[in-house]
Every structure is written in structure tokens, then in C-alpha cells.
Amino acid sequence: MVSADQHPTRERPQQADVAARAGVSLATVDRVLNRRKGVKERTRQRVLEAARELGFLSETEEARLGNARPLNIVVLLPAGSNPYLRLLGERLRARLEDTGAEGPVLRCFFIESFSAQALAEALRRNAGWADGIAFFAIEHPVVREAAAEVAATGTRLVSIVSDLGSVPGIPHVGLDNRAVGRTAGLLIGRLSGGRAGAVALVAGSRHYRAHSEREAGFLSIQEELFPQLRVHGMREGHDDAAENYRHTLALLEQVPDLVGIYNVGGSSGGITRALREQGRQDVIFIGHGLTQDTRRAVLEGMMDAIFDQDPDTLLERAVACLNESTATARPLKLDIYFSENLP
């Protein structure tokens, strides 16, 4: 009968024991153990301690559950109808749900588009409170100033898609936009098969560095490789479908020998609508952002290629930048989609 073992066989504790010990219900223990949301930090600790005392958790589990409040990250996106941005917002929400309590808490705010003032204010508003802010930069002294201030409070910053220019300490996650512009130019040039004529640029706003860099790249390669094409001056469509629609109609009327359009910004839907209505499938059209509307446009032949930066990768990299200081600023990969390789 002697203690057959040194250790009197210990009954394994169960969640119910932990619950009793912590003075909470089973549901709460479950929430803590499975990292579900909706538990006050204080209660969480009580449960964890009870579990510890009962030896309910293994080392690794304890370490996994014990620590770390997830980071507080704010993402500032331009408001407006730009479908890519809406998609980005959605992916953000999806990511938040996905990682659950694991990952950082991502909050997304939509800022008045193209307004440096509004962006600067939003930056300041979130300083200190958030651990990190990811934002679409507008190149403007007001924004730069605000960014510097915020960085000083310890809140980390990362610009996404469009950057601030040379501001040290603010890494950037986005494409190599000059190369992107050149690639667009190359493709339009090659797809036009030597035809002479005009190519048009449409942009959201030159205040976005991303846009002006793409424009610069596009212009440089046109000049370099395709002298038979002349570039018709850029129009700012403010990433608005209706505005882009009007621009395109005007363009089609004014420029009889239009060969191609490159939409540097978002909301390509307005452009395809104009092209479709005018039956101008012959016009080569390249735009940005893989969304429902651009997919359809490519499939029906109104659009020739979509340039995209994968939203999930973008977010992941942005979060990584905010987490670690070893922020590698290698540009994102440009995804190019034609009608046949849509995902």
C-alpha cells in the first residue's frame, strides 16, 4: 500500500479546478486559456496565477499566455471611394480577427483625402496613445513636422504605399514607384506595337509621392524608349471614380490618337466605364489595385494589366516595421496581373 510512488499520483487538475481557485466561471477560464477577447487584464492574471499554482500549464504554455499585451497599432488611410483602400481596410479587419488576441490590435481610421492638415492632426491625435502608426504619407511640411513630433513621443511610425521622402527614422513599406512607373511605361509601349500616338497619365494627386514617382518613371521610359508616343499631360482625378470618368471622356474626345492610359492612382472604375461606353477597347489601359472592379475590367478586356501590391503583405510588413527596429525597407514586390493570371 505504501505510496507506490514517491509522488502520490496526482489527479490532473482540470479547467474547473482552475476556475474554482480563481473564483471565476469556466467560461472565463476558457477565454483566458484560449486567448479569446473580453477578459479584463486583472481577471486574466488571477486565472493565470491559479493555473500556475495548480500546475495546470506547461512551461511553454505559461510563457505563451503570460506575457505581453499586444501592440496598439493605428492605420491611417485616406477616406474616399478608392476600392483598393477599402479592400485594404477589409483585409485589416480580417487580419485582426484572424490573429485574435495573438497579434497586435490594429485600428483603422479614414482621414480626409489629400489633406495634409487632416493627416497631421490625425497623427498628433494618436501620438503616445498608440504604439505605432502606419499612414499614407502626404508630402507636405505640415505632415513632416507632425511626424517628427510624434516620433519624438516614442510612437513609432511607418509610411505605407506613399512615403514622406527622406525622413530618417520613418521607414517605408511600399513599391519602388519609379520602377513601377517605368514598368507601366514599358508595357504600354510594348503592347502598343509601335503605333504612334498619345498616352495619357491620370493620377490621384501629385501630393502623394508614390504618384509623382510613378509619373516620373513613366515619363522617363517613354522618352527613352518610345519616341513615337507622346505623353499627354497628367490629370489629377483624386482617386475618384466620377472624376476619373469625366477626365477620360474629355480625353477621348480631345485626343483622337490616344493609344494608352496609365492610371497612377486608384479608382480605375471611372476610366473603364468611360472606355466601355465609348467602345474604346483599343486603348491600352493599365491601373493599380487588384479589386473587384479592376478584375472585371481586365476580364472583359477593357483593362490590359493591373499593378498591385498585395494588401496582406503590405500590412504584415508594416506591422513588422513597427514591431522591430530592424526595419528592413526592401520595397514590396510589384504584382502584375493580366486576364490570365488573376488569382
Next chain:
Amino acid sequence: MVSADQHPTRERPQQADVAARAGVSLATVDRVLNRRKGVKERTRQRVLEAARELGFLSETEEARLGNARPLNIVVLLPAGSNPYLRLLGERLRARLEDTGAEGPVLRCFFIESFSAQALAEALRRNAGWADGIAFFAIEHPVVREAAAEVAATGTRLVSIVSDLGSVPGIPHVGLDNRAVGRTAGLLIGRLSGGRAGAVALVAGSRHYRAHSEREAGFLSIQEELFPQLRVHGMREGHDDAAENYRHTLALLEQVPDLVGIYNVGGSSGGITRALREQGRQDVIFIGHGLTQDTRRAVLEGMMDAIFDQDPDTLLERAVACLNESTATARPLKLDIYFSENLP
């Protein structure tokens, strides 16, 4: 009897003792010791600890069962001069060093190319020993048989780049090759700007499903959209630069109106060499695998586009498949590189 517990006698402890000490049943001990599934990690640790304390396990057994985290993964690649495969091997090594003791141990073996026999043997050789095998599949009954056998031993399998066809239980990590072929066809058709003439296919071997699927996709879109182009029968270059070089020279001589070439397989270097030597920059050429030689070829204008599947992503996804059973088989993204968006 006394001796039994006073002095830890050298009597062999039994599973029952381990079970008692861990506070679980014999069935659970059995599950842990024989690596059966359906044991909670926490319980597993308990059992292992109890076993350790009782000296039930030998060093090797303990190592095998214990934190068996660093999985043993074998990657089987075709031997040969194919630069993409060499790059893949390099990335693999890099990954191994990178993850250090954390990640799985990746071992890479080069198998005689295009030999179903050799591949089958290699699979069998690594069965049981390795936890998982990632392999370039060759579609052949011998291979399928070997794969099924290996899967039965508990060693998990994943095909990379080229798959085995519909074999349940063997997930695949690779491109949607039909779509890839169609995209290549689309690009060549569009870049040729309506010229009439011939387009040629070069492949490694039809025994690779990836190659034949790309071929099928290419043929289907040519027929569908570009009647002015005729497809010149496929040649198998066995992913060998020298062979591809000879093929291309012959091609250039025999087919005066050659408009484009699509190299379904690897080792595009031979083709660009032939094109360069013959001064045939006018021939549109698309090939696979972003490597030193294809980069150069694109930059000097001998090649028009490179289709690539990112080696790092490929490896990561393959390892993920071998780790978890929740292997999502979503195809990889096709990366398309032109002269302007090379990374």
C-alpha cells in the same frame, strides 16, 4: 518487495509506472510513446517528463520524442545545371542557417533528372527516416506507387513545382501552371503586335506535369486568341543549356518567321545565347526562373519577361504543408518580371 520503492532498483520501469506517475492511463502513454495523434501537448509533456524521471527512455528515444520540434525534412531536387534549381538549393541552405536550431532541418538531395526510377528510389530511401519529403514530382506510376508507400509509413509528402496529379494526401505547392501557360501565350501574342508567324515551345520534359500543363495552357490560348500565330511543335531540352542552345539554333534556321519562344522549363541561358549570337533580339522570349542569367538576358533585351515562383515562398509553404495537416493548397503567385521591375 520493499526494495521496489526504497531503492530505485534497476528493474526496468514499465509503461504502467509512467502512466501512474503522469497521472494518465496506459492508453495515453502508449499514444505518446508511439507518436499517435490525439494527445494534447500539455499531456504529452507530462508523460514525457514522467518517463524521463523514471529513466524509461534512452537518450535517443527521448530526443526522438521529446521536443521533436526540429523536423527532419528532405528536399529532393532534380540534378543538373538548371540555374533555378541551384538557386533553390542555395535558398534552402540560407534558410537552414537562418532559422538555426529553431526551424526544421532541411536536407537537400539531387536526384538524376527526369528519371522516375531514381526519384522513386530516393523517396523510398528517405521513408521513415525523414519526417517529411518535398519533391519535384515526375508523373509516372513508379513514382506514384513509391509515394503512396512512403505516405503509409507516416512520412509526410508534398510535391513542389510539379505535382503528381490527383493523389489525395499529397498536397502540392506550386503555380497554377495552366494559367501560367496561358499568361505566357497572352503576353507573346500581345507583344507580337499582330505579326503573323510561328511561336515555339521549349520544355524540359513532358514527364513533369508542370511542363505539360504550361504547354496545354499556352496552346489553348494561342488557338483561342491568336490565330495569326502557329505553334511550332514542342522540343524537349531537358533543362539543359547546351541542348537548349542547339535546339534554338536549329529553330532559328528552320523557322524563318519565328516570332516568339516560350521556354516552359529551365535553363533559358542556352536559348538567349543562341538568340544573342544570331542577333535575333526581335524574337520575343519568355522563360522561367529569376536567376542571374535570366536577369542579364532581360536587361540586355534578349528576353522579354521572366516568370518566377519565389523560392523562399515556395520553401516556406512546403515546410508549412509538412508541418500542419491543414495544408492549404492555394497555388503560389506568379511573379512576372520585365526589364524595369527586376528586384
Next chain:
DNA sequence: CAATAAACCTCAAAAAACATCATCTTATTT
């Protein structure tokens, strides 16, 4: 060979995971 430990299987019970709703707190607004 007999005795025994281990391997391997199935099935039912127990525990845990997961989802939902009601209730109660707490903070915020009016």
C-alpha cells in the same frame, strides 16, 4: 512455451473548445 510487456485498435466518456445569449459593471453622454 508461458508469461508479460508493448503495440495497436475501437468505442464511449470526459474534457476542452467554441458559440451565443443574458446579466451585470463600468464608463460616457446627456
Next chain:
DNA sequence: AAATAAGATGATGTTTTTTGAGGTTTATTG
């Protein structure tokens, strides 16, 4: 202060996973 909203917690039901209790077969050992 009352009203409201948002957050926490508990109660409870459903589903899935884990575990235990058997039995049968296969190796091992004395």
C-alpha cells in the same frame, strides 16, 4: 442623475478533441 453604450462575466448548449477502458495481436523474455 438617468440614459446609454461598451465591456466583462456567467450560464448554457453544441461540437470537437482528448482520454480512459477495454480487447486483440505481436513481440520479448525468462
